[in-house]
Amino acid sequence: MENEKALTENESLAVISKMIKTAQQNFKDDSFYYIFWGWMVFIAAITNYVLLITQTNNPTLPWAILMPLGGIISGIYSYKHERNQKVTTYTEEIMKYVIIAFLASLLTVLVMMPKLGVATYPMVLLIYAIWLFVSGGAMKFMPLVVGGIINWVAAVVCFYVNYELQLLIISLAVLTGYIIPGHMLKIRYQKQQNGK
Secondary structure, eight states: OHHHHHHHHHHHHHHHHHHHHHHHHHHHHHHHHHHHHHHHHHHHHHHHHHHHHTTOSOTTHHHHHHHHHHHHHHHHHHHHHHHHOOOOOHHHHHHHHHHHHHHHHHHHHHHTHHHHGGGHHHHHHHHHHHHHHHHHHHHTOHHHHHHHHHHHHHHHHHTTSOHHHHHHHHHHHHIIIIIHHHHHHHHHHHHHHHTO
């Protein structure tokens, strides 16, 4: 009986250990979204800014090309990731609802862009801030939380500047809120994985 009990305890520990490793792997995989979308928004905003100051026709074209392309690539990546995922944690279940709320809010702001005018990017930054702050808190990863705070501050600043400066501010906000923390997140979990 004692051997059976010890075996059951060992099996339980193995299951718990596997779930922790799977959750850590899933968070590492999530670094893709921060890095990928950070660079997509950064490139679109900087290119938009350059096209504006050079007075090129259709300066918002980078957004029209990169955002749908990013959605397709993200969707394919997400589909493959979900298909290979065997264990889902409670935090991941909650984060699914948070990301749905994030995407619905972002889409609402973008659809209302004609009414929002120059307030569009500040509103986008506010939504980015919420996503970064909540996801960073859920993962207990301070660089994302700090990135969320930076995006809140950037949103407030954007309310007081013109459209051209907003593009530069949004570039800086995604660099410090998405790209750098995304790379830090990836490195953190690679180190954890190699240390085991």
